[in-house]
């Protein structure tokens with residue numbers, strides 16, 4: 344029986360832990376005070392509007408296993424290969440030893456403050472998709488003065504596919520999240536108009552295209568192919584938008600009550616730090632596997648494996664499949 348350390352208790356870490364615990368001892372580390380912070384900060388999940396809390400509660404039950412020891416409030420800050428084992432150090436200086444390590448440190452959202460021209464943190468009424476999730480979860484969507492907004496406008500690709508921020512990749516989950524959130528806005532506030540500004544809509548998953556059609560046909564969401572170049576506050580606390588409709592080739596000036604920035608997925612601080620410490624940092628500070636085709640859970644460091652969105656943006660379904668693949672890869676290596 345081996346001792347396996349898993350860093351990060353998101354869906355990837357928990358799923359990997361569950362499979363490995365059938366045969367091995369697992370130490371699962373989480374920097375927050377509880378696992379699944381990037382699931383609990385959501386209300387309903389695409390593609391089928393499953394409750395995020397319900398999924399999280401089910402995953403928590405998986406952790407009730409005698410071979411899994413979970414350490415919360417434990418931010419792993421360093422990772423080193425010793426002779427025949429791995430040494431992990433946390434932010435308080437505690438050290439842990441394991442035979443194998445799985446990095447499942449996931450993602451963090453793009454910091455919208457970096458897009459100053461979009462006014463996040465400067466003007467009221469400009470929020471991120473995660474801020475909107477929180478409102479949806481609390482059952483109350485409000486504008487900057489606490490009233491129900493008359494219009495909500497979504498802007499895609501904030502901090503992804505973006506020359507200025509240096510993130511050229513597509514974050515994969517934000518198109519479908521905007522469609523899902525626009526439907527939720529229209530369900531909760533039937534008198535509110537919803538606009539989605541997009542470059543192109545990437546509805547790649549099963550059921551996504553249907554959700555897009557439902558958004559238009561059943562919920563009357565307005566999709567505008569175009570970019571918003573600037574956002575600022577009006578004298579009456581609304582949001583003034585300078586935009587372009589790129590299908591019509593026309594400039595647009597409009598006001599809205601709530602501008603929702605669809606922020607992309609970036610490598611989390613933990614992913615960035617530990618991938619660099621272990622010498623496996625890849626593009627955009629995500630962790631680099633050996634090969635995306637056949638060795639996507641392996642790294643160039645013997646005994647160090649990868650699971651989930653620490654490698655690149657992915658949905659929960661893809662994360663869970665990837666975590667199972669990681670566990671099988673490890674079991675094959677240990678055998």
Ligand SMILES: Cc1cc2nc3c(=O)[nH]c(=O)nc-3n(C[C@H](O)[C@H](O)[C@H](O)COP(=O)(O)OP(=O)(O)OC[C@H]3O[C@@H](n4cnc5c(N)ncnc54)[C@H](O)[C@@H]3O)c2cc1C
Nearest residue numbers: 351353354355374381388389419449450613651652658659
């Ligand atoms: C706005 C938005 C909405 C989304 N909505 C959906 C949706 O509806 N449906 C869907 O399928 N997907 C959705 N996703 C994607 C989903 O959040 C991810 O697929 C999923 O969270 C990835 O799981 P993970 O375990 O790889 O990473 P994470 O969930 O990020 O988990 C990583 C864990 O590692 C911990 N960690 C990081 N560094 C350290 C460290 N150094 N030491 C210890 N612990 C550490 C973190 O605290 C975290 O708990 C959405 C994403 C965004 C941005």
Ligand code: SF4
Nearest residue numbers: 500513514515517518
């Ligand atoms: S998923 Fe959509 S919104 Fe997100 S980066 Fe890709 S194209 Fe842009």
